[in-house]
Every structure is written in C-alpha cells, then in structure tokens.
Amino acid sequence: MTLTREDIAKYPFLTDAAEEVRRVNLEIQNLDNPEVESIVKRAAERIREALENNPPRVSYREREEDIEIPSFPVAIIMAAASGNNYIKRRYALGEAIRAYNLLIEEERDKILEVAETFNWRIRRVKDTIGDRRFDFAISFIDYLRNTRPFHEDRFKLVNKPLLKGEVYLTKREVARLLREEVRRRIEDKLNMEIRLELPEKLLNHIEEIKKKYAGDSEKRIFETPKGTFHEAFPPCISQLFSAAKSGQHISHLGRFTLTSFLLNIGMKIPDIVDIFRSSSDFNERLTRYQVEHIAGSRGSGTKYIPPSCETLKTHGLCPGSETCGNVKHPLASYRRRIRIFKKESQDNISGHE
Amino acid sequence: MNNISFIHDKFAEFYKENASMIKPPSNISKREFGFFTFKENVVIRHKSFLNVEDLRNYVKQLVPSHAYYSAAYYEMPEESMEKKGWLGADLYFDIDADHIPTKCRKIHDTWTCKKCGFQGRGVAPNECPICGGKGFEERKWPCEICLESAKYEAMKLLDFLIDDFGFSPHEIQVSFSGHRGYHIHVENEKIRELDSSARKEIVDYITGTGLDPAYHGLQGTPHGRRVTSGPDMDEPGWRGRIARGTHEFLLSATKEDLEELGLRKKIINEIISRREEILKSWEKEGPWSLIRGAGVEAWKRIIRKAIESQSARIDTVVTTDIHRLIRLPNTLHGKTGWLKIPLSANEIEEFDPLSSAIAFKKGEVTIYVKEAPEFRIGEETFGPYRDIKVELPMAAAIFLLCKDAAEVAD
Numbered sequence: 001m002t003l004t005r006e007d008i009a010k011y012p013f014l015t016d017a018a019e020e021v022r023r024v025n026l027e028i029q030n031l032d033n034p035e036v037e038s039i040v041k042r043a044a045e046r047i048r049e050a051l052e053n054n055p056p057r058v059s060y061r062e063r064e065e066d067i068e069i070p071s072f073p074v075a076i077i078m079a080a081a082s083g084n085n086y087i088k089r090r091y092a093l094g095e096a097i098r099a100y101n102l103l104i105e106e107e108r109d110k111i112l113e114v115a116e117t118f119n120w121r122i123r124r125v126k127d128t129i130g131d132r133r134f135d136f137a138i139s140f141i142d143y144l145r146n147t148r149p150f151h152e153d154r155f156k157l158v159n160k161p162l163l164k165g166e167v168y169l170t171k172r173e174v175a176r177l178l179r180e181e182v183r184r185r186i187e188d189k190l191n192m193e194i195r196l197e198l199p200e201k202l203l204n205h206i207e208e209i210k211k212k213y214a215g216d217s218e219k220r221i222f223e224t225p226k227g228t229f230h231e232a233f234p235p236c237i238s239q240l241f242s243a244a245k246s247g248q249h250i251s252h253l254g255r256f257t258l259t260s261f262l263l264n265i266g267m268k269i270p271d272i273v274d275i276f277r278s279s280s281d282f283n284e285r286l287t288r289y290q291v292e293h294i295a296g297s298r299g300s301g302t303k304y305i306p307p308s309c310e311t312l313k314t315h316g317l318c319p320g321s322e323t324c325g326n327v328k329h330p331l332a333s334y335r336r337r338i339r340i341f342k343k344e345s346q347d348n349i350s351g352h353e
Numbered sequence: 354m355n356n357i358s359f360i361h362d363k364f365a366e367f368y369k370e371n372a373s374m375i376k377p378p379s380n381i382s383k384r385e386f387g388f389f390t391f392k393e394n395v396v397i398r399h400k401s402f403l404n405v406e407d408l409r410n411y412v413k414q415l416v417p418s419h420a421y422y423s424a425a426y427y428e429m430p431e432e433s434m435e436k437k438g439w440l441g442a443d444l445y446f447d448i449d450a451d452h453i454p455t456k457c458r459k460i461h462d463t464w465t466c467k468k469c470g471f472q473g474r475g476v477a478p479n480e481c482p483i484c485g486g487k488g489f490e491e492r493k494w495p496c497e498i499c500l501e502s503a504k505y506e507a508m509k510l511l512d513f514l515i516d517d518f519g520f521s522p523h524e525i526q527v528s529f530s531g532h533r534g535y536h537i538h539v540e541n542e543k544i545r546e547l548d549s550s551a552r553k554e555i556v557d558y559i560t561g562t563g564l565d566p567a568y569h570g571l572q573g574t575p576h577g578r579r580v581t582s583g584p585d586m587d588e589p590g591w592r593g594r595i596a597r598g599t600h601e602f603l604l605s606a607t608k609e610d611l612e613e614l615g616l617r618k619k620i621i622n623e624i625i626s627r628r629e630e631i632l633k634s635w636e637k638e639g640p641w642s643l644i645r646g647a648g649v650e651a652w653k654r655i656i657r658k659a660i661e662s663q664s665a666r667i668d669t670v671v672t673t674d675i676h677r678l679i680r681l682p683n684t685l686h687g688k689t690g691w692l693k694i695p696l697s698a699n700e701i702e703e704f705d706p707l708s709s710a711i712a713f714k715k716g717e718v719t720i721y722v723k724e725a726p727e728f729r730i731g732e733e734t735f736g737p738y739r740d741i742k743v744e745l746p747m748a749a750a751i752f753l754l755c756k757d758a759a760e761v762a763d
C-alpha cells in the first residue's frame with residue numbers, strides 16, 4: 001500500500017511503529033525545540049481526549065500532518081509509560097474509534113487496502129444475498145478474531161451470511177471490525193515493556209494525566225456484597241443449586257459453573273462441598289479437591305470465574321429468562337438482582353424515607 | 354474365567370496382529386496420549402511418542418481398554434496441563450446418539466437404581482420411583498436406528514463444514530466412534546489457533562444457537578403484525594435452511610405440533626386448511642405473507658422448528674474444549690469391542706458400522722446372557738436374549754461381554 005502523508009496522519013498505526021518510536025525518541029530528547037514541544041503537547045492531548053470523551057474519541061486535525069503524524073508514537077510512549085491499565089485501554093479504544101470514524105468516510109478500495117495491511121483474507125464483492133447488498137467477503141477466521149469482544153446479536157456468526165468460508169459484510173461492518181483490529185494492536189503496543197529514558201518534562205505530563213484520570217477506573221468496579229443472597233441467584237444458578245441440593249445428576253460444566261459462582265460470591269469451601277453431599281456418588285475427598293482446584297488453592301493457582309451467559313447458552317445451561325435483562329454474566333446478573341432486591345426491601349420498610 | 358480378563362486377552366491377541374493398523378495423528382510428537390487399562394481401570398495421561406512405531410508397541414504391550422490422543426498440539430506433551438505449552442488444536446466434532454432423542458431409546462436403553470435395584474427403560478429419571486434414590490447405572494445400546502440418526506446428523510454437519518465454512522473434503526476426516534456415533538476431525542493450518550470462544554461461535558452456528566431469523570430475511574411491518582417476506586429454499590447458508598426446514602415442518606405439522614408452539618387457534622386453522630396453497634407458494638415467494646394473522650412472532654416460533662431440524666446435534670463441550678482427548682483411529686472401544694474406523698467424507702452415506710467396525714472375526718464362545726435386545730453384527734442378527742446360555746460368534750459374544758450384558762460360561 002502506498003501511503004500518502006494524509007493517509008499516515010489518519011492511520012498512523014499502519015507504519016512501522018518501532019521504527020517511528022525510535023526516531024521520535026531521538027527528537028523528544030530535544031524538548032527545547034519549539035516544534036517538538038507542540039508535538040508533545042498534541043500527544044498529551046490525544047490521551048486526554050480519549051479519557052475525557054465518552055465513548056473515548058481522539059480527534060483528527062486535517063492538514064496538520066507535521067504534528068498529527070509524530071504525535072501518535074509519542075502518545076504511545078506516554079500512555080505505555082503511565083503503567084496504568086485504565087489509561088492504556090481507554091487510549092487504545094480512543095484511537096480505534098478515531099480510525100473508525102475516518103474509515104467510514106473512505107472509498108471501499110481504501111478500506112480494502114487497510115485491511116490487507118493487517119493480512120486479512122478479504123476481497124471486494126458486489127453480491128446480493130436475499131435483498132441485501134454486500135461490499136466485502138472476509139474469511140470467517142479473520143471475522144471471528146475481530147468480533148471476539150462484540151456482544152451484539154447481529155455480529156454473532158450464526159446471524160451472518162457465511163458461504164464457502166467467507167462472511168459477507170457491508171463497508172460499515174468491515175470498518176467496525178477494523179476498529180477492533182486497531183484497538184487490539186495499539187493495546188498490544190501499550191503493553192510492551194518500554195525502557196526509555198524519558199525527559200523530565202514528558203514525565204510531568206504523564207504524572208498530570210495519571211493524577212487526573214487514573215482514579216476514574218476505580219469508581220466503575222462494583223464490589224460484590226458479602227453474604228449469599230439466594231433470592232438473587234440468576235435462574236441458571238438457582239436451577240443448578242437446587243439440582244445439586246437434591247442430588248440430581250449435574251454435567252461437568254454445570255458443577256463448574258455452580259462452584260465457581262458460589263466461590264466468587266464469597267461462599268466458603270466447606271459450605272460448597274456440603275451442597276453436593278446428597279449426590280448418590282458423593283465423595284468428600286474428591287469433591288473438596290475439585291472445589292479447591294476451582295478456588296485456585298491447588299494446581300495452577302488460577303481462580304476461576306463462572307462462564308458467561310453466552311457460553312451457558314451454547315451448552316444448554318441457560319434456562320432463558322426475561323428477568324436477566326441485558327446482562328452478559330451470571331455474576332453481573334446476581335449483583336443487579338441484589339441491587340433491585342435491596343431497593344425493594346428498603347421500599348418495604350414503612351417510614352423509610 | 355471372569356469377563357474382564359477374557360476381554361483383555363482377546364484385545365491383546367487383536368493388537369498383537371493388528372497394532373500396525375493404528376492410524377497415528379499428524380505431528381505425533383506434539384500430541385498428548387491417554388489410555389484406560391483393563392486391570393486396575395486406571396487412566397494413564399500425559400504420554401507422548403516420538404514416532405508411530407513407539408505408539409504401536411506401547412499399545413501392544415499395555416493392551417488398553419480405550420486409547421486416546423489430544424486434538425491439541427503441545428510444546429511438551431508429557432508435562433502437566435499448565436506446563437505443556439499449547440500450540441493449537443484441530444477442530445473436532447462429536448456426534449453421539451446420546452444427544453439425539455430417538456424413540457427407540459425407550460426400548461433398548463435401561464437404567465438400574467443403585468440403591469434398590471429397580472430397573473426402568475429409556476433415559477434415567479431424576480429420582481427412583483420406588484426408593485427415591487438418585488444414582489443410576491445406565492446401559493445404552495448402539496441400535497441401528499440410533500446409529501442411522503447419528504449418521505444423518507453427521508451428514509448435516511458435513512454440509513455445514515463444506516458449504517458454509519468452506520473446508521475441502523480432504524481436510525475432513527470422518528470416523529465411526531466405535532460405539533454410538535461419529536467423530537469429525539478438521540485439520541487445517543488456519544483454524545489451529547482458534548481459541549475456545551471462536552470455536553463456541555462455530556458451535557452456535559452449527560446448532561443454530563442465538564439465531565435470529567430477522568438477520569436471515571424474515572421481514573415484517575414495523576410492529577411485526579404482518580410478515581412481508583422471508584428467505585427462499587435455494588438460498589445459501591441459514592437462509593436456505595430456514596426456508597427448507599419451514600417447508601418440511603409445514604408439510605406434515607399436525608394440529609398438536611402447532612399447538613405445542615403456542616400458536617393462536619386462528620393461525621393453526623389457517624395452516625391446516627390452506628396447506629395446499631402454502632406448499633404451492635414455495636414456487637414463488639413462499640408462504641410468509643400468506644397466513645392471515647401470523648406476524649413476526651408467530652413465524653419465529655415456526656422457524657424454531659426449522660432450526661431444530663436443520664441444525665446438527667453435536668456435543669457442544671467437545672468442540673469448545675481445546676485440550677480434548679479423542680479416541681485413536683483403528684483402536685478398540687472397550688464398551689463394544691468394535692473399532693473406531695476412519696472413512697472419508699463421501700463414504701459415510703454407504704457406510705455400515707455394524708459390518709466395517711467388527712474386529713473379532715474368528716472363533717465362537719459360549720456365554721450366559723442376562724439380557725440383550727435384538728442386535729446385528731455383519732449380516733447376522735442375534736437375540737433378543739434373556740437368561741440364556743448361547744454359543745455365539747466371537748464378535749457378538751465380545752460385544753455382549755463388553756456391554757456387561759453377559760458372562761463367560763465355564
């Protein structure tokens with residue numbers, strides 16, 4: 001792909017980043033140079049934009065290639081040096097959304113070129129399937145890799161036209177997949193160990209950003225309340241729970257789901273072992289071993305979390321319920337139910353507010 | 354002589370002559386192998402072999418009741434799970450009559466309450482009707498109908514893999530599992546590194562899980578009161594499957610079938626009284642806007658039936674498990690004494706497992722049969738038997754012994 005200066009300013013991640021970072025690094029050592037100063041300023045701004053806008057979004061400055069281009073690798077260095085995962089993730093997403101907004105304005109051939117730089121197996125088509133027109137056909141493997149974090153029904157493979165190994169997509173959908181590829185690539189870059197001597201001034205910028213935004217991430221985490229609220233179990237869990245209590249046969253995945261769920265809401269190991277006691281082939285030692293394994297106190301030391309709602313659906317463990325609303329995970333469903341439950345019980349206390 | 358040592362000796366004789374048939378997986382040194390033994394009934398895992406000769410000799414010496422290899426490739430297959438170093442895995446599908454609700458299971462599958470010994474047929478209940486016990490000994494039978502329905506599911510799966518996923522038939526290895534089903538193994542460089550969540554999407558595609566017909570051509574008026582158009586039978590992928598499955602269902606749906614879907618009376622009457630018209634409509638734009646009173650929701654219920662019949666019933670856990678162990682081709686299955694037989698994708702239709710998978714072709718033995726339904730081995734049909742001493746050809750005898758339905762007579 002032959003890239004114009006404008007292309008590089010729009011899609012700076014397409015050039016050899018390592019090379020770019022090395023070159024820029026030489027320049028940022030020389031911060032007294034006023035031209036370099038404005039590059040650093042723009043770099044810090046890129047990160048700020050990602051943190052301030054919701055959804056995160058970095059702007060594009062038309063006809064300012066001399067600053068737009070080098071400020072990207074500098075921003076990468078700064079975001080990586082922050083060592084803060086929240087900042088890194090937001091920044092990667094901000095740049096990816098910037099790219100997406102620019103891509104949807106492009107000609108189809110330009111989109112194809114960008115996708116090919118990422119080694120996607122993709123081609124232009126002008127096919128109609130049913131009464132819908134498609135612009136691209138992409139290998140289902142590239143498709144799955146770049147829709148992994150998507151949860152919309154329309155992006156599930158089963159809801160897409162799939163012919164001879166290719167998924168048929170519109171231009172806008174391809175841009176959405178490219179956004180994910182860009183996000184992942186930038187995030188990978190940000191997680192690479194960088195050992196650079198950064199000038200004082202740059203470090204100050206980074207500290208400032210951290211002070212201002214790093215706290216944001218913590219607000220978002222919702223602590224699971226202590227204690228076990230059976231009333232708040234999502235339907236999949238209460239089904240497994242009562243099956244276990246009454247000694248019915250539960251599949252391997254079902255046992256795993258129930259055990260990891262209960263561990264994650266803070267139930268103690270001996271209490272969980274007790275639940276399985278009425279099973280006719282109950283073996284205390286083996287059950288304890290399995291529970292401890294899932295708790296991470298044995299073997300690999302990994303503490304497991306229960307499978308997502310989607311996975312439970314795949315394996316027929318989701319009884320399907322309107323009451324779950326839009327949640328994606330049984331633990332999230334549990335937390336939501338507790339909130340509602342608590343609110344309701346407060347409402348029930350007469351004279352309360 | 355007890356059953357287990359008799360079977361063990363026969364397996365030993367078989368491997369002595371036929372271990373050279375054992376078909377190794379590609380990249381043998383990167384695979385993990387696992388075995389069950391007869392004597393102590395233990396599992397041996399985390400084995401690896403540098404070449405096929407070592408593997409065959411090992412099987413010859415160990416005489417396992419079951420032999421497996423990993424779908425996955427590892428840097429160090431002999432290490433514990435955490436240290437193996439996963440390099441990728443082939444794509445595997447398991448179709449087993451267990452996942453197909455055939456009617457004959459009520460006739461040939463039995464369960465016995467572990468507590469009181471009460472016996473019943475079909476799938477074991479949640480609790481024993483006599484003593485309330487919850488543990489059961491289940492015996493599943495590989496009958497012809499069950500094997501045929503497993504084959505049908507395997508053929509639907511092959512359509513998905515070839516037409517939709519674009520695999521070429523020579524990348525696909527079909528096998529008879531040696532018991533009640535088929536294995537389908539796809540080996541292709543590009544799919545090796547797919548993670549479990551990508552494999553889950555493949556499973557959902559094949560089982561029709563999460564499918565919304567609105568993405569496959571079912572269109573209605575803004576509030577969904579009326580359907581304006583739907584997919585065609587000759588269209589590719591799920592569009593065509595939805596149309597063909599709907600056609601098939603409406604062709605023969607009884608009043609009860611339709612009531613079961615929770616459709617309104619008026620719609621049911623429409624479907625039944627205008628069946629001819631509906632069938633004819635497929636020549637043009639289909640019946641989607643034909644049935645008065647049937648909106649998007651009603652059609653989605655009907656389409657659910659289409660998805661059920663067009664999807665392939667695979668074991669969802671096997672395909673998403675990237676560390677799975679798979680039975681080794683041309684080895685004996687300890688529950689039947691039959692072989693896991695590899696075949697190519699275009700051979701499956703004509704394939705007869707009850708002739709091709711037979712390992713023991715010589716000799717007779719007298720056994721005492723407790724209970725067995727009628728079964729066929731090769732061209733010959735045996736049984737049904739109950740509390741009887743019979744002399745049987747070796748394959749039939751070993752089958753009943755492996756099923757624990759008989760004992761060697763002295």
Ligand SMILES: [Zn+2]
Pocket residue numbers: 466467468469470471481482483484485486
């Ligand atoms: Zn009983």
Ligand SMILES: [Zn+2]
Pocket residue numbers: 455457458461494495496497498499500
């Ligand atoms: Zn059957």
